[in-house]
Structure formats: C-alpha cells, structure tokens
Amino acid sequence: MHDPAHFLPSFVWRAARDGVIQYANPWACRYLGIPFPELVGRHWNAFVHADDIAPVLDALRQMRNGTLLRNADVRLLRNDGTFRWHTLHLQARRDEEGQIGDTVGVAIDIHECRHAWEMYEASERRLQAAFAGARMGAWEWDMKTRVVRMTAQLAALYSFPPGTEAVLLSEVWDRVAPEHREPFQRKLTEALRNGGPFEFDFVLEGDQGHRRWLRMRGHPEFDRHGVLARVYGVSFDISAQRADEDRLSLSERRYRALVETTGALVWSADANGEIRPSGGEWEEFTGTSPDVLSGWGWLDYIHPDDRERTHQAWLEALREGIARTLTFRMYRRDGVYRMVQAHAAPLYDDKGNLQEWFGTTTDVTPRYEAQAAIEARSLRLTVAMQAANIHIASIELATWTLSLETGGERQITETLGYEAALARVHPDDSPTLDRYVRSIAAGEDPDGHFEFRVRNRHGEQWMQGSALLQRSKDGEPLRIIGSVIDITERKHMELMLREAGRRKDEFLAMLAHELRNPLAPLRTAIALLQKDEDGDAHMRDLIDLMRRQVEHMTRIVDDLLEVSRITQGRIALQLEPILVGTAVYHAVEAIAGMVESRSQNIQVDVSDATTWVCGDPTRLSQILVNVLNNASKYTPEQGRITVSVQADDESVSIIIADTGTGISADLLPKVFELFAQGERTLDRSNGGLGIGLSLVKKLVEMHKGTITVKSPGPGLGTTVTVRLPRLHHHERHSALALSEQSPREARKSLRILVVDDNRDAADSLAMLCESEDHVARVAYSSAEALESAPLLQPDVALLDIGLPDIDGYELARRLRRKGDRTPLLIAITGYGQAEDRLRAQSAGFDYHFVKPVNVESLLKLLSSLTITRS
Template sequence: MHDPAHFLPSFVWRAARDGVIQYANPWACRYLGIAFPDLVGRHWKDFIHPDDIQPVLDALRQMRDGTLLRNVDVRLLRTDGAFRWHTLHLQARRDEEGEIGETVGVAIDIHECRHAWAMYEASERRLQAAFAGARMGAWEWDMKTRVVRMTAQLAALYSFPPGTEAVLLSEVWDRVAPEHREPFQRKLTEALRDGGPFEFDFVLEPGPGTRRWLRMRGHPEFDRQGVLTRVYGVSFDISMQRADEDRLSLSERRYRALVESTGALVWSADANGEIRPSGGEWEKFTGKSAEALSGWGWLEYIHPDDRERTQEAWLEALQQGTARTLTFRMYRRDGVYRMVQAHAAPLYDDEGNLQEWFGTTTDVTPRYEAQAAIEARSLRLTVAMQAANIHIASLELATWTLFLETGGERQIHETLTYDAALARVHPDDSATLDRYMRSLAAGDNPGGHFEFRVRNVHGEQWMQGSALLQRSKDGKPLRIIGSVIDITERKHMELMLRESGRRKDEFLAMLAHELRNPLAPLRTAIALLQKDQETEAHLRELIDLMRRQVEHMTRIVDDLLEVSRITQGRIALQVEPILVGTAVYHSVEAIAGMVEARSQTIHVDVSDATTWVCGDVTRLSQILVNVLNNASKYTPEHGRITVSVQADEASVSIVIADTGTGISADLLPKVFELFSQGERTLDRSNGGLGIGLSLVKKLVEMHKGTISVQSPGPGLGTTVTIRLPRLHHHERHSARALTEASMHEARKSLRILVVDDNRDAADSLAMLCESEGHVARVAYSSEEALESAPTLEPDVALLDIGLPDIDGYELARRLRRKGDTTPMLIAITGYGQAEDRLRAQSAGFDYHFVKPVNVDSLLKLLSSLTVTR
C-alpha cells in the first residue's frame, strides 16, 4: 500500500536534520525532472531559489524553539529551469530524545496567485496615472448607506479636509449653490429614473466667496430587483480651462485586499466519495474535529449557495472517475467563508478498479479577491471613460510608441507610432502639439491644457487634453500619460457667438448710419420752420416739439454708434490734462436747459478748483452729460440734483446724486448691461434704449477709471460715483477753445452747391442756405454737380460722401484742383468716426459735419466765411 502522499498532486518531501532529502513523492520528482533514486541524498537547497534559502532557514530555526509547524513562501526550480512560487508548509518530527530529527514539507503552487496580484498592482498604477493625467475627480455613491466615496482630487474640489475619502451624500449636496439645488435635484432624479448614463452642469459653492462650475457625468447601477444601489461617475471643473486650476489627480485607494498565506488541507476518500480528513489542519481551519467532517459532513461547512453545486460536481467526478478541481466557499473557524480550491485525483488498482481518492484543499481567496478587484476596477474605469467620453493615451518615450484607449460605448485599443499619430492632427496644430509633447518629455512643465484638431471619418473635431510625465525611480522620463476629450460642440458654439457678436456690432454701426439720413432733412426742415417769425403760436409749439424729438432721436443714434465704435475698438482717446472743475461746470451748463424746463434744482460743489485728470475732453464731457441727463430724466419736477468733486492722493471722485425714482434691487446689478432698463410704463415717457450707462462705463474704463451706482431702492434716488486717476505732475499745455472759424468781415451772400442723392436732404439744406440770403443750387449726383460747378462757380460745396456714382471724396478732388482754395469744401455725411474725418481731410475737405447736421453750427460757419476771388 502506497503512502497517501504518493498520489498527491502537490510537492511533498522529507529531509533529515542536515537537510538531505530522504523522500519525495512522484509529483515532486516530475516537477524537478529528477528520478527518485537520483533525488535522494541531495540537499534541499539545490532546488530553492538562492534568495529564498535564508527565509527557509529562519523558519526551521523558529521550529527548533518549540513550534513544530511553520509556513514560508519560496521559489522552487522546475525541470524547465524556471522558478515558480510555492507556499512551503513545514512540519518537524522529534526523535526518541525529543529533538527535531527530520522535517516534512508540502509545497503548494501559488505562482498564478502571485502573478494575478502583480497584475492587479500594475493595473492600479496605470489607473491612477490615467486619472491623474485626466485631472478629474471620481466618486461612488452608495445609495443604501448614503455614503459617497471620492478621490482626493474630488475632496479638494469640494473643499473637504485633506485625507477625506468618504462623506455623507447630504454633505455633497449641501455644497451645491442654493439657486442650483432645485435644478440639480430635478436633473439627477430624472437621470436616475431613466437608468442610463447622465451628464449635467451645476454651480458648486464649497465655501463663502468660492464658486465654480462643475460638469458631472455618471452611471447608475441597479440590483436584480431594479433598486438603485450605487452611482459611479466623474466631476471636473469647467469654470476655467487652465491646468493650474483644474489639475485633478484621479486615484482610487479603495479595495486594498490583504492576501494571507494559508495551508493546504490534505484528505482522502473511499470509492463512494466519503471523505477522510488527514492531519490536524482541518480542525485548525474549521474549528471542528475530523470526525465531524468525515463522510459527507464536510458539506455542512460549505456556503449554502455553493453546497448543491459542489455536491453535484463531486458526484459527477465519482461517476466519471477522473481527476477534478472544484472551487467553492468554505466556512472558517472565525466565521468567515473562504474561497477554496479542491484538487482530487483517483487511485486505481492493478485491475483498473477505483480504490480511493486523494486530494488537497487550498485557500485561494487572495487570488480570487485580486481577480475580482481587477474586474471591478476595469469595469469602473470603462464606465468612467464612457460617461466622460475620455480618450487615454500613453506615449512610451523609449520607443515613441503611442497606445491609445478610446472611451465610449465601444472600447477601442490602438497602438501606433508617434509620427503616425501626429499625422492625424490638423496641419495648423501639429507643430504646436509636437512642441508641447517634446517639452514635456524633456522634463519641462509647459503647463495648461492643449487644444488641437484631428481629421477622421467624422470630419474635423476639436480636442482638449492634459498630460503629465511619468518618471522611473531614478528620475528618468518613462512615458507621457494624457487624456483628451472632444470639445467640438463647444468650439462651434464659441465661433458662432463670436460671429454673432461681430454681426451685431456691424448692424449697430449700419443702423446708426442709416438713421442719420432721414434725420438730416428733418432737422433742416425744422430749422427752416423756426426761422419764420410769423408762425402762429400753436404751430411754433408743434415745431418745438418736433425739434425736441429729433434731438432726442439724434442722441439715441449717437449712443448706438458710440457703443459700436467702442465694441469694435475703433475709438482712440485724445488725452490731455483737464481741470475737473471746468469739465463739471461745462457739463452742467450743457443740461441746464433740461433742468430748468423740469423746474429742478442743481447744486455743484467743487472743493478744489485745481484738481487735474488726464483724459479726452470730448469723452469726459460725454460721460458727465450722459449721467446728468439720466439724473434729470429720472428725477420728477422740483427734484434736486447735486454734483460734488472729491479728491485724494490717488484719484478724483465725481459724485452725481439725485432725488429721483431710484433703482430696484434686482435691476441694480444690471444697470451697466447693454440695452438694460428698469420697468417702464406703457407710455415710455423716459425714452432711451438702455445703452447710456453701458456706454459711460466703457468710456470710464478707457480712462482707467471706475464707475458705480447705488440706490436705496425705488423712489429713494440714485447716486453715481465716477472715480478717475488723479494727475499730480502735468506739463504746461495749450487748450484749444471753440472759436469762430474766422474773425474777418463776413460776406453777406455765398454761392453754395449742395450735392446729395437724398432729394429731401438736398432740397431742405438748400432752402436753409437760401433762408440766410445765400444762393444755393442742388445736384442729386456727382455728374450733375460737375456740370453745374463751372457755371455757378460756387464759393462753398456741401457734399454728401456716400454718392452712388462717384463718391464724395473723389468729387471733392475734381471740384477743386490742387493748390486752389475755392470752393470751400464741407463734408455732410453719416460717417463720423475718426478715420472718416482723416480720410475727408486727405481728400481736401475743409470741414466735416455728421448727419443730422447741427443747423446752428453750420449757419454760423457759413456766416463767418469770407470768400476771396
């Protein structure tokens, strides 16, 4: 009868006190590739990896201290020259004197288990590196316990204390900005109800004064009964697209499995399958005696869910009579079920009859835990990549080979050379991306996100990515790991918004210009009507009404054009030292008529008359007049307006306060927005487009100043504070005053040629000139003007610029030869920007008037001209 160890599918040996092998079972001989006679007499050190000899000696030394059992992990040399990991279970036997005489060893192959654990650790490192490269925060909600497990990056994003790995779900929701909590809850409820991946944005407010936009992408998980159990996902900061502000290192530090070294349970069974446990390992493992486990009693210690399946598999093995490996969960004495693997081998007699079975049962829980962790980790990574639509790339710097893992419903893995990958990038972006990658590979820190376009079957796509350099232990660059996401939709929206803004600015400019043409003849006609001294009183009132409305509409058109110019960056300030007191008094004088008409009082307080600022005289006047005009417009009759100037070492403050209608709290933050207005009555008695303060704010900022508006509320008045940098040391300057064009004796009558393709504008302007005693002739085209000029010999030519045949610039050159001074050329045009005035000057124009023409200024100019022939 053979020793039971003879049939075991495990490595079994016996060695003398000096380490010489006395016995080895057939399994050991086959593994070592040495016949039994040749094996006996050799030392056990010959078959153990040199680095593992000392741990074995230490185990043997400890056994001499009284312990007769000891386990140690070693690498055993296989017949093919490879070393494989085994758990060596050592048992000492004492001789007749009580001393240790020999040692019995049973080695269980754990190489695959060690390999699986190494794969798990490598996968963990790659996952951490990929999430760190993506700069995202990952999370997992346990909906049963209402606990959120999160990465360190997400904890920092939510301003949780360092080291926070788990919090209550309510703590996360409390950090959502109050005004976003209801939409957040609603969107999340809808997403979880639908059961699919979801994505939405919200505002996070982790602390006072700290707000940021987050984008959340997640995937819910339900149990078999359809009950929501957990939700996985990622969140990342989308408020700023810069690396220093959204660098999130995504890593998960959960699922740290502790693998314990366990012993093998040796057993035998008769031909009917009744088990006979061998040795005391069974009792140590289960806490039960061998008698309780004998026969079919061992089934009682198998997990209920595995018991029937294991029994059927064992009965099948008995029926077939072949070797079998069974895996199931078995009860341990500490109350924990462990995953074990049982190897059973049949023993036949010489006639081929089944005699008995021999086997071992090994605790393989660490291997299964590692495998389960790898699968779970891989599943979470897949879900996260699908939810975030992330593409992860790993560039091996040793070979410059790129491994690309594409997220989405269908995972795509691709390996290609760096040059081949760069060839897919848009030619305009490839050089920039290449410089970024080579700078990172060289150990530099280029910082920030990078953007580039790729061309594929879907057309041209915009991608945004971030990357980091992974180094070896000695600091050498190993690989670049990065992640990219598709931002094509966002880029298209940005381009659409930019184009929409450009078209809006062009429309405002064109609208303002086109509105000037009909206003010009209206203003001229009103001026003609006002010259009639015999007009009845009620008609004069109607004329005054029309004049006021035309002036009001002219101001609106001017504001529109100013906003368009500033938005397009087409205004340049002509700065010079300015006395603030003078600017304030001139502005108050400009609106004095309006204040008087409304029976209002205005009080001016300039404490220091020598306070200077550096600015554009015209624009500063425009700022003050606009604010004063608003103060008067929104202050009822008999109201009060105050203007005060205060100065310190750094700045000058101009404060304009009124006792008017005030501003409501909801409108106050929006008063500087374009087209922003408060609540209006149906009659819109206050008029305006809501662009005045927007224009004022832009002009103040161009002067490097600030403007603020305060109001206690409706009916409590408004205070506007304009703060400009103070000028302390200024050079002497010459201030140009508006004077008459000429102080020479005026001629009583001028010959005037009026050219405009707008017949109403031309005719009304000619009538206005004739009302002053001048001789006027009208031409509705450039060709007609050139025909009339030799006969008329005009002293003055009033020319429209936008003529259909020959424009006003060319007509001016033809009407007055180079070197001549007549006729005097005056541009009458809807184009009033600085470049338009310069172009008119270069074409030979002497004066430039913008439609609708200021009638008083034009008539004053004509009356002051002295023509010499």
C-alpha cells in the first residue's frame, strides 16, 4: 500500500538534514519533469528560485530551534523551465534520539492567486496616487477670527449656497454628522496640538439627510509667538471610495486568511464517485453535517446555474479515470455562494484497478473578486477623470518617457519623451517645472503644487498639479505620477484682482497723504494753544477736545492706509485700566454735536460707576464712537439712542440701542464684513467707507471681547452689545499704565530750518519750535531753503518730501554733503510706508516723522539733541 502522499494532487517531498531529497510523490515528479529514481539524492535547492532559498533556510533554522512547523512562499522550477509561486508547508521530524532528522515539505500552488493580488496592489497604488494629486476643495481657517475661507468646490461639498466664499468655523463644524462630531473634534485637537500635517475622514450631514464621507488634509500655521493662527488644507468626497473599501475590506481579510493557511476542504470518493467528506472543515464551511453531503448530496450545495455542468464534468472524470480540476460556485453557511476549485485525483491499486478518488476543494473567490475590483476601480478612475477634467501624467524614470491620460468625453493617451514634453511648456516656466520634477525623482519632497503655462491650439493655458514618486519593493524610484488641472480662468481672475489691489493701495496711500497734510498744521496749532497756561478752563477743555479728535482722525487715517494690517489684526494696543463710565461719557461727548444737530434724544445709564476694564483708551473710544456714530447716522430726527452698562463678575456689557432704520435679515450676517454696506437711499445719505463695523469687531476681539448686532427688521431699530472682560480692583495695579514723562533736562537752543510748501504747516511748526526757545527760519521752497541755509547754518532741518521744485530727497543731499554730520535731517512727510522710510534713510535723513507729526515725540527729540556748532 502506497503512502497517502503518493496520491495527493500536491507537491510533496522529504529531505534529510543535509537537504538531500529522500522522497517525492508522483505529483512532484511530474511537476519537476524528473523520474523519481533520478530525483532521489539531489539537493532541494536545485529546484527553488535563487532569491527564495534564504527564506527556506531561515524557516529551517527556526525549526531547529524547537518549532516543528514553518511556512514559506517560494518559487519552484517547473518541467517547462518556468518558476511558479507555491506556499511551502515544512514539518520537521525527530529521530529516535529526539533530534531533528529529516524534513517533510508540502507545496500548494498559489501562482495565479499571487499574480492577481499583485495586479490588485498595483492598481490600488496607482489609484491612490491619482486621487492624492487631485485637490477637490481647498479651505483656510483663520483661528483668530474663526472665519473659514473656501473654494466653490468645497462650498458645494458642504451644501453652502452658490457664491459662498467665507463662513464662520462653527457653521462648518456643525455640518459634521452628530455621531462623528466628538471623534472629529478629538482628532482635530490632537492634530493641531502635534503641529504637523494631518489627515482624517469624517461624515458630513448634507441636505435632506443625505450623508457623504469627506477626507480632510490640513496643515496648521503658527505665528511667531507659537499661537495657532491659521490652518490650510483640502477636502474631497470619498464616499464611493469608502463604500468600495468597506466592501473590499471583508474580501481582503478572507483572502489573507486563505493565503496564511491552505483553507482546503479535503474529501475522498469511491470508484463510483460517491463523495465522503473528511474533517470538520466541511461542516464549518457549509453549516451542514458531513452525512448530508456524503454520496451525491454535495450537489445540492452547488449554485443552481453550475449544478448540472459540474455534475456532468464529474461523471466525465469518472469515465476517463484521470485527474480533473472543476470550478463552480458552492453554498456557504452564511448564505453566500463562493467560487471554489475542486482538484480530484484517482487512486489505483497495484493491479491498475481504480480504488478511490482523493481531492481537495479550495475557496478561490478572492481571485475572482480581485479581478472584478480592478476592473471596477479602473472604470471609476476613468469616470472621475472625465468628470473633473483631470489629466494624469506618468514619467517612467528608466526611460524618461511621459504618458499623458487626458480626461474628457473621449479619453486620449499620449506618449512622448520628457524633453519633447518640456518643450511644450512656456519658456519662463520650464526651468522651474524641470527642477520640481527632478527633485521628486531624486527622492525629495517639494511642498505645495506646481504651476506652469503650456501653449497649444487653444492659446496659452495655465495648469496646476502635484506629483508623487512611486518606488519598487526594493525602494528604487520607478515612476512619477502626477495630476494636473486647467486653472487658466482662475489665473486670469487672480491677475485682475492683483491689479485691482494695486490700484486700491495706491488710492489709499494718496488719500492718506492728502488727509495728513491738513492735519499737520492742526496738530501743531493745538500744541501751541496748549502752551498758553493763562487760558480759562473752558478754553482748555475745548483744546483738549480738539486734540482728542485730531488724534482720533490721525489714527483713522493710519488705519485706512493699512487696510491689510487691520484685516489681519496687527494693530498694537496700549493697555491700561479704564473706567467704563468715563469711556462711555467721552464717546457720547464726541458725538454730541451730531446728535444735537439731528434733534435726537440720547440717554446714558451707567449704574455702576466703578466698573473697570483693561484696554487701549483710544481704541475703546474708537469702538464706542463708531457704534454711536452709526446709531445717530441711521436714526431719524427726534429718534432715541440709549447707552447702558451692565456688569457681572466676569464681564462688562455696553449696550447701544436706537430707534433707527434697523437692518434687514439678509444684511445682518454681513454687517462685520469689510466695505459692506446696506442699500443707500435718499434718507440714508451719510454713508461711509464701509470699514467701521469690520474694524470695530476686530478691535473688540483684540480686547478679548465680543460684539453682537441684533435688529428685528427694517424700521425697528438696532441693538449693538459690546462685551469686554471685567477688570477687578486687585487686578488694576497689574495692568499696563502709561509712564510719566521725565522732567526735561536743560538744553541748548537749536537753529532750525523748516521747509514746507504748505505755508500753514511750515509757519505753525516754526512757531512750535520757537515756543521751545529754539531759533526757527521758514522756507516755502527748496530754492529758498538753499539760499537761507548758508546764512542760518542750521543745526536741524525739518524737510517736507513732496516739494514742487526739488523734492526733499534731493534737497537733503544738497544741504548736507557726504561725510558731514550737520545739519541733522528730519523728514516731515505724508508718506509713511516701509519703502518711504527706506528711501528717506538712503537719502541721508536721520529721522522720519509722518504727518500730522506727533508733537510730543518731535519736541522730545529736539530737546535730547546736543550739537556741537562749528
């Protein structure tokens, strides 16, 4: 009687401790193409692929350490000279002394299964690379203002109305499905705390209960103090991908289990073909007792469409008496039909009589499902490219050839050399694009997208994309896969916006300059009036009021010039304890004239006169005056304005209500947007620039407070509530206070030349210098200044820059030759941007003051100068 392995339709051998083959079953001999007598005595490594010998030796080595069973995936040489993948199950046997003697190996052919898996993995990598390069929706979170700016694609994903460009961060988070909000917040908090790029998936609650999966990729940005400022990123719909992954996940787990073990159902049959299942695997698979499956009962568990075909194939095998492989669908205990392969081998006795059949049935469903998944994913990728107009480019690094797949109604694939492809790129962009591509090929990871222009029959087109490097299993670079989209229309819009922004900046700079010129003599005149200590108290109050209003207007002009600085919250506060009641009454005093001129009634209720906050007095006044000004502006004559203060332990609320025109529901959410205004009518003629409430909101937030605007509707009035953190008695001493000015030291009288074509500005500035016991001379032009300078020999020259004949830069060069130290040059100009200061410095100016000049700072500078006269 032969060993059962003699009839097993699988590769079986036994080798001695030194690796010499002692036994091989007929199946192995037929596979190797070597008769059994010639096979015995040869070493097993002669039939194993050279790259797979090491894993086998490693498995044998571990077995000798005490483990008697090991598996290894190897390639075995077939009789036709090809190698096929097998799972090699090794079992060591001990000799009579307990030492490991020979080793038995059983090899199961997994070549087709492994090939299908490799195809599946390759397709998966390519699909992931393509979708990683496609940016479906971009966003930016401003963590200080809690505002989200987004692209149109992202707005559509979140079901925001068309045209939505910015919303509050809470509106975005509220659209996360309720059961996903807690893990969403937890993952986001952890990602932002770690400070690096992050990625996670979540479910979005859409309209009418429609849900979709989104994948979020983001990168946080911190300011120089380490405080989270912004978060940038992209989100795109992965609903279809998640559904596919969920379906394939189950198949992949089953497939792995199948690879790790043989998973075969073993059976035998008599010469008449009646099957006898063996082992408990059959009952575990079908959920039925082996007795029910015995004989011909197993046919009842084959899919009805495959049953007759399988039956006839089995009868044919019985008639021919040769080994057969049958493929069919078989019922499993969970109600699912699985694709299986049954291998049957006849067993003959010594006389050549058929004795029985021996076989195995293996579940091969993953092989078929993997192929279906590959085809389905390929189809989805094609549809996605057509829908998003994505172009996928692939550069084979071995040959530097580029393949371009163009999405559209008819997919076009084009292959050309890298240099030929680069020649289609605009000459100004090709060097940058070439560096980007070669840095990826070198294994680097360049940040962001790449942009370039191409020239074709449509003219010049702007393209944007990103790319990834695909490596082999050994880590060697194989190819670069990238995706590009046409952004020509967006680029044209960016250029238009950039030009509009440039014109806006030029207008604001000129406007600020023109506003500063009349402010300069006003500020100087007020400083001179303040020096008159004999004036009565009423006059001093009026002068103080004028000073406050000029300072207030100066700050507004500065803010108007720096709109970008305002929108980014970069205004520096000068904090000190402030009595809320005092701030309220000063603000009411500032707009009292406007209220009186409109015959309006204003009521103030400050119940607690000892309520304090910590803030910038000027900015807090700016907040209240701006809100009160709006209340008066939009309240009709005989209308009423009320100002009240309420406080609790944590905060102070300043409530300003009016009986004015109110705010419509569609405008109410936009009142804090920059340059936003309601519709102007004949009875609303006092419109402004539309920056008031936007600036107020940012100033309130800089004071760690909040502002809300409520209105029942048009004609029903408006209520504005400013809420600020309360400063208690024990905290006031720790707040930042203004330092007292040090008493002036004795100083020498200076000879000062004042040059300005604005006579009021020049004369008032000279008078101010003379009030400090300096000698001042005035020149209204550069020519007059050059005539007066040799006679006066000034210690200091105060020069306007925008002079009509010779500008202040050239005048400075003529007044002080290279190497001289006198006169000291001070620029007095309406231009105060960074480039203006740099230009003044290069022209030789020692100091730079912006109109209207801060009188106290100028006088302090003059008093500190000690100049040695020649």
